[in-house]
Amino acid sequence: MPSPLARDAFLKAVRDAGVVGEGGAGFPAHAKYAGTADTVIANACECEPLLHTDRHHMEHSAEQAMLALKQVAAACGARRVVFAMKRKHADLVPAIEASCRAHGTELALLDDFYPAGDEQVLVREVTGRSVPALGIPLAAGCLVANVGTLVSAYGAMRNVPVTHKTLTVTGEVRQPGILRAPVGTPMAECLAAAGGAATPDPVFILGGPMMGRLVDGPEALAAEHVAKTDGGLVVLPRGHALHRNAAQRVEHMRRRAACACIQCRFCSDLCPRALLGQPFETHRVMKAFGMGMELAGEAGRMAMLCSGCGVCEHYACPMGLSPRRINLAVRKAMSGSKTPYGGPTAPDEARTANRDVRKVPLGRLAMRLDVHRYMDLATPFLGTLEPSRVRIPLNRHIGAPAVPCIAPGQRVEEGACIGDIPEGALGARVHASLAGTVIAVDDGVTIRRQP
Ligand code: SF4
Numbered sequence: 001m002p003s004p005l006a007r008d009a010f011l012k013a014v015r016d017a018g019v020v021g022e023g024g025a026g027f028p029a030h031a032k033y034a035g036t037a038d039t040v041i042a043n044a045c046e047c048e049p050l051l052h053t054d055r056h057h058m059e060h061s062a063e064q065a066m067l068a069l070k071q072v073a074a075a076c077g078a079r080r081v082v083f084a085m086k087r088k089h090a091d092l093v094p095a096i097e098a099s100c101r102a103h104g105t106e107l108a109l110l111d112d113f114y115p116a117g118d119e120q121v122l123v124r125e126v127t128g129r130s131v132p133a134l135g136i137p138l139a140a141g142c143l144v145a146n147v148g149t150l151v152s153a154y155g156a157m158r159n160v161p162v163t164h165k166t167l168t169v170t171g172e173v174r175q176p177g178i179l180r181a182p183v184g185t186p187m188a189e190c191l192a193a194a195g196g197a198a199t200p201d202p203v204f205i206l207g208g209p210m211m212g213r214l215v216d217g218p219e220a221l222a223a224e225h226v227a228k229t230d231g232g233l234v235v236l237p238r239g240h241a242l243h244r245n246a247a248q249r250v251e252h253m254r255r256r257a258a259c260a261c262i263q264c265r266f267c268s269d270l271c272p273r274a275l276l277g278q279p280f281e282t283h284r285v286m287k288a289f290g291m292g293m294e295l296a297g298e299a300g301r302m303a304m305l306c307s308g309c310g311v312c313e314h315y316a317c318p319m320g321l322s323p324r325r326i327n328l329a330v331r332k333a334m335s336g337s338k339t340p341y342g343g344p345t346a347p348d349e350a351r352t353a354n355r356d357v358r359k360v361p362l363g364r365l366a367m368r369l370d371v372h373r374y375m376d377l378a379t380p381f382l383g384t385l386e387p388s389r390v391r392i393p394l395n396r397h398i399g400a401p402a403v404p405c406i407a408p409g410q411r412v413e414e415g416a417c418i419g420d421i422p423e424g425a426l427g428a429r430v431h432a433s434l435a436g437t438v439i440a441v442d443d444g445v446t447i448r449r450q451p
């Protein structure tokens with residue numbers, strides 16, 4: 001067990017090891033842990049249906065996560081330290097409870113609803129506080145650390161950089177399971193390690209079914225490589241409802257919004273951000289978008305408050321419309337035109353009154369998504385992959401891309417720094433995930449394993 005580190009030494013170790021938020025966002029952890037908070041929460045509440053990556057960490061690395069959590073709490077001056085998980089993992093609760101007791105950490109057990117693992121929702125569940133619109137948990141005095149990120153931070157405390165990623169491979173595969181893969185492993189090798197697709201014409205989702213990114217077939221998958229932020233690969237048959245939804249073009253969504261949105265408000269009433277009290281009414285974005293007025297007034301600007309969780313689109317809307325994708329398209333257009341949000345940010349407690357009865361049960365959500373048949377698949381650990389070649393991205397974190405510090409032809413050892421943080425910028429270091437020869441450097445570094 002490593003000794004506790006002084007604050008600056010811990011932050012430096014996390015920076016040097018290239019730790020980023022592994023829950024999806026990829027925020028550099030050394031910058032996040034340098035904040036000030038009264039409460040620190042370990043987030044093991046994986047809320048995407050079908051993914052079991054957080055559960056794997058709890059089963060195999062809970063002690064490491066707990067030790068890193070205490071370091072994070074010391075770094076940001078928190079007095080309250082909480083480990084949050086779902087009570088449905090009843091078989092793991094006694095061990096986690098004992099570990100919490102030994103480390104003076106509280107245990108928070110959450111129900112199985114979506115999106116329990118959203119940082120802002122988790123802050124509300126644990127502390128009763130709402131994060132202001134466009135804010136981060138630090139604005140409510142809280143720091144939320146994903147359990148996988150904490151395991152990586154524990155590695156950093158022992159001078160072990162982030163070189164591997166744990167992910168769930170599931171859906172239409174012959175052997176669903178959990179894999180540990182060097183960062184940069186071709187996604188196609190992850191699929192092969194899970195026995196390959198069990199459907200003749202597969203499509204893929206990188207991440208979970210609610211917030212993941214569609215990859216439209218094996219050819220497109222060939223260009224994808226494991227990043228530190230990837231938590232899952234879901235395989236579906238072509239033509240599945242999630243595939244049809246993700247393949248819609250923006251103008252098609254606009255026509256459908258214009259002629260089929262009945263302004264019923266279900267999308268707004270069930271929106272997890274609105275239920276935290278944030279001034280967000282998705283049905284108004286839909287109306288403005290349908291009229292082509294989304295960049296002209298207050299309604300369209302609300303799209304900036306969308307987290308992209310997908311409750312509106314995959315669960316709430318009775319007309320099968322795409323408020324999530326429309327919000328994200330409007331948000332992108334506003335960012336492109338540098339249009340500021342300019343609206344109120346303070347949460348309104350009156351809007352939170354129905355939050356408890358409007359939480360979305362995960363089982364019902366899986367039925368609605370038509371992925372319920374994959375919900376209870378056994379996902380054993382399938383081992384650590386050893387690809388012959390990796391392509392390690394330099395830009396899959398928040399902030400500036402890493403600057404390569406190696407050149408083609410150079411030999412590197414596993415764990416060597418191959419991309420550094422630009423001077424004075426927010427960013428994350430990148431390390432070689434296997435020992436070999438660098439064969440290409442562009443917005444990623446390709447390394448061929450040394451025979
Ligand atoms: S739930 Fe669907 S139909 Fe109802 S207001 Fe929202 S987008 Fe329109």
Ligand code: SF4
Pocket residue numbers: 267270271272273274282305306307308309310311312313323324327
């Ligand atoms: S995706 Fe829909 S439900 Fe989720 S935050 Fe955005 S508007 Fe609200």
